[in-house]
Amino acid sequence: xxxxELKSVxxxxxIRELCLPEGLTDEEVLLLDQHMLHRVxxxxxxxxxxxxxxxxxxxxxxxxxxxxxxxHEDGRTQVTGFQMAGEVLGLDxxxxxxxxxxxxxxxxxxxxxxxxxxxxxxxxxxSNLQHRFNKTLSREIVxxxxxMLLLGSMRAEERLAAFLVNLAKRFSARxxxxxxxxxxxxxxxxxxxxxxxxxxxxRILSRFHDQQLLEVRGRHIRILKPQGLxxxxxxxx
Amino acid sequence: xxxxELKSVxxxxxIRELCLPEGLTDEEVLLLDQHMLHRVxxxxxxxxxxxxxxxxxxxxxxxxxxxxxxxHEDGRTQVTGFQMAGEVLGLDxxxxxxxxxxxxxxxxxxxxxxxxxxxxxxxxxxSNLQHRFNKTLSREIVxxxxxMLLLGSMRAEERLAAFLVNLAKRFSARxxxxxxxxxxxxxxxxxxxxxxxxxxxxRILSRFHDQQLLEVRGRHIRILKPQGLxxxxxxxx
DNA sequence: ACCATTCCTTGATCCAGATCAAAGAATGGT
DNA sequence: ACCATTCTTTGATCTGGATCAAGGAATGGT
Numbered sequence: 001x002x003x004x005e006l007k008s009v010x011x012x013x014x015i016r017e018l019c020l021p022e023g024l025t026d027e028e029v030l031l032l033d034q035h036m037l038h039r040v041x042x043x044x045x046x047x048x049x050x051x052x053x054x055x056x057x058x059x060x061x062x063x064x065x066x067x068x069x070x071x072h073e074d075g076r077t078q079v080t081g082f083q084m085a086g087e088v089l090g091l092d093x094x095x096x097x098x099x100x101x102x103x104x105x106x107x108x109x110x111x112x113x114x115x116x117x118x119x120x121x122x123x124x125x126x127s128n129l130q131h132r133f134n135k136t137l138s139r140e141i142v143x144x145x146x147x148m149l150l151l152g153s154m155r156a157e158e159r160l161a162a163f164l165v166n167l168a169k170r171f172s173a174r175x176x177x178x179x180x181x182x183x184x185x186x187x188x189x190x191x192x193x194x195x196x197x198x199x200x201x202x203r204i205l206s207r208f209h210d211q212q213l214l215e216v217r218g219r220h221i222r223i224l225k226p227q228g229l230x231x232x233x234x235x236x237x
Numbered sequence: 238x239x240x241x242e243l244k245s246v247x248x249x250x251x252i253r254e255l256c257l258p259e260g261l262t263d264e265e266v267l268l269l270d271q272h273m274l275h276r277v278x279x280x281x282x283x284x285x286x287x288x289x290x291x292x293x294x295x296x297x298x299x300x301x302x303x304x305x306x307x308x309h310e311d312g313r314t315q316v317t318g319f320q321m322a323g324e325v326l327g328l329d330x331x332x333x334x335x336x337x338x339x340x341x342x343x344x345x346x347x348x349x350x351x352x353x354x355x356x357x358x359x360x361x362x363x364s365n366l367q368h369r370f371n372k373t374l375s376r377e378i379v380x381x382x383x384x385m386l387l388l389g390s391m392r393a394e395e396r397l398a399a400f401l402v403n404l405a406k407r408f409s410a411r412x413x414x415x416x417x418x419x420x421x422x423x424x425x426x427x428x429x430x431x432x433x434x435x436x437x438x439x440r441i442l443s444r445f446h447d448q449q450l451l452e453v454r455g456r457h458i459r460i461l462k463p464q465g466l467x468x469x470x471x472x473x474x
Numbered sequence: 475a476c477c478a479t480t481c482c483t484t485g486a487t488c489c490a491g492a493t494c495a496a497a498g499a500a501t502g503g504t
Numbered sequence: 505a506c507c508a509t510t511c512t513t514t515g516a517t518c519t520g521g522a523t524c525a526a527g528g529a530a531t532g533g534t
Contacts (some may be wrong), residue, residue, distance in 0.1 A: 095376040137378070456481095478534105479532085488524100489519090490519105493517080494516085
């Protein structure tokens with residue numbers, strides 16, 4: 001292994017404040033860097049891991065876009081999330097030492113692989129890292145519960161509005177346009193994630209288009225009235 | 238504080254292998270015990286904590302039964318889980334230092350309160366405890382994703398079957414009958430949790446009753462054909 | 475033991491979103 | 505540049521579960 005090459009993976013990373021190093025001091029980041037990170041490229045359509053694979057590492061998305069999906073024994077699948085730069089993949093596998101979902105790259109991507117054993121050891125040395133990691137895990141629980149709320153008590157239109165608002169917010173945190181979205185996933189993926197059918201996704205996007213809330217051109221979406229989407233979200237009925 | 242009183246909270250606890258001490262050695266359990274646990278009783282209907290309360294402690298259910306629910310700003314609420322002996326409450330609050338859900342006792346209950354700061358410090362001393370806690374957090378993520386699958390891709394009948402099978406399994410792990418269930422929650426709570434209306438819960442229970450899968454007498458449910466419920470779960474359509 | 479309140483069941487009707495169908499737009503491989 | 509395949513849109517119809525309604529059963533407080 002060539003240390004000089006690995007050394008600055010996190011340190012010079014433009015998204016480190018959105019990722020695992022969030023809240024660490026520079027020295028701590030260097031320590032994290034030196035001990036365990038290396039980069040892995042993944043081609044569009046390829047799996048980073050699959051259900052049942054033994055768990056060895058966590059992965060922080062460096063560039064690109066992923067989806068995770070779980071499969072029920074009878075063949076049904078459900079998309080459980082879309083991950084972009086700075087977000088961590090594999091947290092669910094800690095519990096069983098095996099991955100319980102598939103992670104598929106939706107565009108050519110790169111991830112930072114983190115050996116989990118080494119990471120746990122480093123957590124013992126750096127209480128701050130451990131503390132941050134507890135928060136990361138907890139944040140994932142909160143995220144999942146937000147989706148449960150969405151799936152359990154929102155109508156299709158609200159779900160899609162929530163989805164778009166959430167995407168826009170995450171793009172914006174990465175200094176990309178919050179109004180000009182390029183969707184990396186199919187209508188079917190979106191539908192699966194939101195618990196609705198792809199035709200319904202398409203119809204509602206068209207409706208939003210007609211209402212001048214969005215401009216929809218295939219996977220290119222421009223949000224024209226963000227407050228319109230927000231209003232949809234917070235107005236019961 | 239009286240140490241001799243606290244000393245054996247975990248040590249003598251009949252459900253410790255289902256709770257945070259799971260997988261720890263006897264000495265480790267004693268250490269955990271001595272440092273941070275004390276018991277808190279909660280009356281039926283009372284909140285253990287509410288949304289927005291500052292986060293200070295985790296709570297392990299000692300005896301009794303709880304529900305957690307999140308509320309959307311527009312007033313809608315969603316039940317996110319039911320917790321019984323050995324299960325941990327408050328994990329979602331680690332991320333923000335504030336509770337993001339309400340936890341309500343559904344019967345007279347008792348919890349072990351665990352100061353989270355102290356717990357994190359102990360985790361630094363006992364790598365095994367920290368490792369187990371990572372698994373606990375990850376297990377919660379897996380649980381939530383299971384519910385996402387349920388809410389996103391199952392029909393009402395399957396959801397209810399899954400709910401009953403899950404409850405039975407958890408009772409059975411606690412050496413209570415897996416066939417004779419006493420529901421602690423209302424039909425409305427169940428419906429909220431499963432993303433369906435209370436009338437639908439009631440109708441489907443009646444239908445299961447008619448099909449001889451269950452015997453339903455209000456909140457007393459006897460599972461007559463567990464395989465019948467399983468079959469319902471794994472048969473798509 | 476009684477009354478108030480909350481919970482549960484069942485029936486009748488309605489509708490949001492599923493399903494079925496088919497044509498058009500992108501995308502990728504050679 | 506072409507063809508195959510996958511993705512998207514839109515229309516017509518159907519249906520599972522929601523909603524509205526009302527009577528009955530538990531539960532808890534006095």
